[in-house]
Amino acid sequence: MKRGRVLAVVVGGVFCLAVMSLYRMLETMQGAEPVHGRDIAHRQMDEDLFHLQQKIDRLERLLIDNNHLVARLRDSLLHRQSPVGGANNSSDSIHIRAGPLPGCRLAEELKDGADGVQLLDVYDLLPFDNLDGGVWKQGFDIKYHGDEWAEQPLELFLVPHSHNDPGWLKTFDGYYHDQTRHILDNMLVKLEEDSRRKMIWAEVSYFSKWWSEIDGQKRALVKRLVEAGQLELVTGGWVMADEANSHYFALLDQLMEGHQWLQTHLGVKPSSGWAIDPFGHSPSMTYLLKGAGLRNMVVQRVHYAVKKHFAQQQTLEFLWRQSWDSSSSSDIMCHMMPFYSYDVPHTCGPNPAICCQFDFHRLPGGRVFCPWKIPPQPITDQNIKERALVLLDQYRQKSRLFRSSVLLVPLGDDFRYVESREWDAQFNNYQKLFDYFDQHPELHIKARFGTLADYFAALHRRLSTTGTALPTLRGDFFTYADRDDHYWSGYFTSRPFYKRLDRTLESTLRAAEILFSITLAEMRRFRGDGRLVEGFPAREHFQRLTAGRRSLGLFQHHDAVTGTARDPVVIDYGTRLFHAILDLRQVLQSSAHWLLLLDKSQYHHDQSNPFLQTDEVISAQDALPQKMTLVLSDEPRSLVVFNPTEQLRTSVISVVVDSPDAHVVVAETHQPMASQISAVWAEPGRVSAEAFQLSFIAELPPLSLVVYHVTKAPPGSTPRARYSVHRHGNPLSIQSEHFQVSALKGSEVNTPLSLSNKHLQIWSSPETGLLQKVRLQSGLVHQVQIQFLWYGTRSSAHKDKSGAYLFLPGEEGPQPYSSSEPPLVRVTRGPVFSDITSCFKHFTHTVRLFHLDGHAGKSLELSNMVDIRSEVNRELVMRLVSDVNSGNRFYSDLNGFQMQQRRTLEKLPLQANFYPMSSSSFLQDSKSRLTLLSAQSQAVASLRSGELEVVLDRRLQQDDNRGLGQGVTDNKLTASLYHLLLEERQGVAQEVGGASVEHLSLLAHLDSLSLCHPPIPMVAPSDNQLPKLRPFLPLRSSLPCDIHLLNLRMLEDPQEAGSPSQEVALLLHRKGFDCSSAPSPLPSCSWSAHEEVDLEELLAPLRFRSLRRSGLTLLRDHDEPGSAHQQRHVARLRPMEIYAFRVQID
């Protein structure tokens, strides 16, 4: 500490000196009065001033550097003052709360401020009694006197829309050809006919496809309609994304893809969000919309009891605020539609039987009709008065649910306005009604066609003139129920194979984006003239990246990643994901190839025979990846590993080789790597004689490409894993030529199986191999049991059963998994990792410990291989049962972006207590926290204190009556992957009451990062004539632990469509982290309480020629004007926030 102080004084001195010199310089400058009439002196003075200016600039930079140095010193002093690790755990510290984790101050402050409506409290309050509300079944009778609009007339905007799913019952292309293109073609004709007509459009995936097929004249007309405000592009995402299963990387990426397209082709920037069909809503999405510059949004699918409550409180319009935000900066105005659906019967007012009569597409003689059996009538002179008053009554009732007299009424449904006739029916009949209202001022209504922009502009005007304030709201809208106890928690897991594939594509895309951007920057620097290397397929790769973004984007659609599309559509999505992964691997391979070459002139691109190849083969859209077998010899084989994370990490790399003895060295230094040879299991009880798994511990610098040499080694020279196997009551013996395999004997068969590393010891049941207990380094032993269970569905006495959307479990509740045959249990022990694998009939479960000294050795890896194809109406669940005293609370993530508190409520049915989990969930009490990190999305619940369960797969024979028309029976062999982290919490006085905002710990963040972005091994051909490769290390050091490089995304050249530009989008996310305990062991990255971050220092030695802060979707007109800060590349990064910059890398 003493040394630190001395250093602080020294730095302080330098700082003062710098300030004094700056002051003196300024003085000198002021003293130099200009002399008139003498040109030479003038020029001389200009030069002097110029030099002075330069000196001041330099000094300024020096000052900033000093500031940073002082800040870092302060941080390091704080770190030293605080107890770190298991130290200082005396009884005193239990009473006196230990200071927060140093450098955690900012995130801590955000806990304050719980104003406004908190949805968790609403849930505590609501009775969920589902009373019959009359004509508005889920609501109540709406009363009005009739004079409410005398002073402020009802101002109504009827918003025509057509909900176009990019795939559901038909594929994306199928819908496009049959419906969507006709809708858009007709839109041009019908909007042009009458300037009072309006339309909104949401899905840019469809819009861009249509645009590519229309001629210049039609394009010009589209632009005119947009400029005139007749056509509004709402949200502007590639799709209307699911908000439960999607990861925020993909949510933002599809929004960026849509927004970039709109800016390039139409020059527009969306201002209103429109999400009428996603099954529940997440504040992560609103954060992204706000960050992209949207000001308002509309949501629809919210629990009917919440809607009713909000309608009673007149809080259907609110300012949605992030739970963690203590300011109002994340607020976005949100309109929640009050009724059951977004179709016409449920949008004009509370009575669907009446509203249906104003859906003129259902006029008698057409294909659609009103299920309430009263058909619409065309508006005529004879019936107009009666019709207008009937409709006005609905409008007035609906208006009473809102605080202002401006009213939004959507007019549309799924794939509407396909035929010209439908346009005429809706627009002509409504125009007559509007004209009638205009002619009768005593009705106090002004009605017209509008867009969302029209509606929100009028709403803001009215709110400000009447001085009406809207409430703020924190929380999310999961889990959605549309009626009765029909909770939509099934889709959190449906089609888990593709939910996992989605994340594989996501991590591949991010890795390819980053490596490609760095490669182009390196090439420009290498050539020195800003141009790219000839022969490198930059344009083709950019197009692969674009196609990859769009495939990932399309899959975020609310019938895609949700697993709620028909079987052929699922195959279509799967094929797109699969091809995108293969294409993006090409980008990775050839970028890595060029970066690694010592002599760049040796680069040549051969697409059919790439120099590097990933060591994993995916043979079909529904197949799991398989490792290819590397043929080894005495000649070294080059193995390249790309670390796609911004952290120095210690990882275990596993490849499959053809020899039981292999030697791995770092190619450059010949340093040997600690390694282990393990068996490849051809069957649960049969060892492969041809293939062996080689695992070694790799130290991978941030974003680096490291080259290893693998050679065949002398027999017996590589440490081999040892095995013990057991099958309860049915002993078996396994023969292997290369491995020692023993069976448990005598008392061993009743002794818990145990494994340990430096940080942990675990015990598992000898009978099942499943985890039972965990001991931490501190000596504390925790019960952490792993169990598997089945859920069934409701008996035939019920009309409704579980399906793709709904989870309607059987009355018997969860049943313990049991199998007639005891599982084969295999224990692996080796120097690199040890594990226990349990082979059951329906799943293979492995718990693995890595023998790593650093923090990466602190978590357990859990993996499952599930196959429930033999079952009928069953769902398989993995449950953790721990002694953590968590009560009825737990936390699950929203889109990997933030943690949301959950309360398991007895008044709700079982299926209502399941929530989406994209990447993490935890339980905690004052002493410990149990975190489950996952590499895929699924449903999660904590049905009892200390318990956490995730749904692994579901096989359901029937449709659940939400339009899909089929069950979910296309199950596959499905993999799922987790890390389990048990942490002790120190100095936490007590659980913060209410809806406390919690974050993952720093270690959990780092762990999640490595789980979601695994290292990517690539192999070079076995050839001793290979060009020389050298490692590539783009960064000097790891980024701070809490700063995540979300993406480095190449932007399109504005001059040359389809080509990469010189600019990339730098996306940084500063994560909020838990302050209550210090990470132990300490990670190699640092963290700081300071918001100011020098971006060039962060990513040194990369240099930026330019850097402009931008909106999250990189629209040009978002760019902040160049501030002094930006010239120096210093940015303020607040915890929890995502930042986007346009940069040119030098």
Ligand SMILES: [Zn+2]
């Ligand atoms: Zn939809």
